[in-house]
Amino acid sequence: MRFLQKELPHLEMAKIRKFPERKICQLCDYCQTTIFSGFWMCCVCGREYCLSCYEEWNDSDDSLKETRKCSQKRHHYKEQLVPIYHYTKEEIVRLFDQCNQMILDDEDSSDLDEGELPDDDAANLSAESSSSTIKSVESSRVMTRRRKDSRKYRTSKSKAKATTVHFKDSVVSISNQDNGIFTSPPQDCHDRTPQLHDEHKKTEYKANEMTEEIFRDLWRKGYPFVIKSVDKLKENIWKPDYFIKHYGNKDCTVIDVKENVEYKMDVKTFFRGFEDSSKRFMNKYGTYPCLKLKDWPPADDFAETFPEHYEDFSNSLPFKEYTTRNGIMNLAHRLPLEINRPDLGPKMYNAYGSEDNVGGKGTTNLHLDMTDAVNMMAYAPSVENRLEEERDKPAAAVWDLYHPADLPRVRRFLRKIAKEYGLSINHPIHDQCFYLDKGLRDRLAAEEGVTGWRFFQNPGDVIFVPAGCAHQVCNYTSCIKTAVDFVSPEGVARSYIVNQQFRKLRNGHKRKIDILQLPNILYHAWVTSWDESSD
Incomplete structure (x- = not known):
């Protein structure tokens, strides 16, 4: 709308x-x-x-x-x-009327409101600098769905259950409801008022206890979670030796996570040092940089470059209706085949072990994405095969995640840190220039009352990250992970907010270009859903 x-x-x-x-x-x-x-x-x-x-x-x-x-x-x-x-x-008016009709037909239509979302960072920054306590009432277009079991949704390859995706307005007050949208901070930065997402204490689930109902409830609220020990991947094809044998001569670009310097090398050179530091690449200064091979392959389709891995990963994903390319609840799937579709992955993320203590640089800096994402760890060396300094770590990797409602405080804190460091930044999160080590995490908790969630990840663990949820990662040991993005009905309002934030970034910013095509996704999701509901 x-x-x-x-x-x-x-x-x-x-x-x-x-x-x-x-x-x-x-x-x-x-x-x-x-x-x-x-x-x-x-x-x-x-x-x-x-x-x-x-x-x-x-x-x-x-x-x-x-x-x-x-x-x-x-x-x-x-x-x-x-x-x-x-x-x-005529097309736009018909589309507009259909949206209105769907809203009127909805049982919650009496709660509709035409208020505006704070959909860019400027709105949130003005709230951050306000000297008065603000309680924001937000209105969002939230994508929800209706199932009609008797209908069929036709794709080019097969038929699946019909799913109607529709917009619903909801009035949300931070005092009594939480739909995962950005909220304004209270007056005193040392006295953070309780937030509804503070209730999200259970963040780990076993594969047999995570249900579709639980998933949708968490996703609607913008709550991340981890499913432990899925363990469905074929272990042999995800080992470093496999990539050395089958892809060793391929060229790749790796990044030194501590110095943010790129190096060109072949895949064999990178993976050879995965578990043996003496075989690692040495730079011109005579040191062994902590390397990361991210977004692999960078441009080619994962399914074509790694067909066996693609099939194995896709078959292992939970909630395939959402997380796979052809998932009926993945709104990006509704784009016609002839359209230039966005590349939502999968991609592989491989990196050596790093540190998250004071002075640690982590593996991936704090950032957030326009899409929902699911990340599965495919491989990490056993404890006895890790480097000596890595063996006492609590897991193979650790994630820090922050709910969208806390991000105004996180941004305010990082702008203060940027001033202390003498850094010139455009956006403290979208610039992806900070890793919050233990010292900064402690300060964030003390000065802003924000602690976020910590997830520990081991091989077989699957982490779900909602759109708009800021997160950072530190590998405690060398890890191979695979992730894929998707666009869910429950998260599309948050996707829109991030889309508008990226739009406000300075020209030339690495996150500014709209690669998702959210308006086109919403249009085709609506058209296909309306056609199904009208059958």
């Missing part, structure tokens, strides 16, 4: 229609987010601007002139841009 509300007035002005190119993800040339239907274009240079950027446009703002330069040595002005659309007024 949020997207559609901007489209209707635009269609009253737009007279030119341009059919969307399915093989190209059309992005706004200023904010780098996906253009859904309506946009504004310069007929001289062809630059395209989304409806939000046009709405925020201020010709008198000199700071934007460089970005809005036309190729013909002139500046763009609002009145010179031409309105264009992809979908007709």
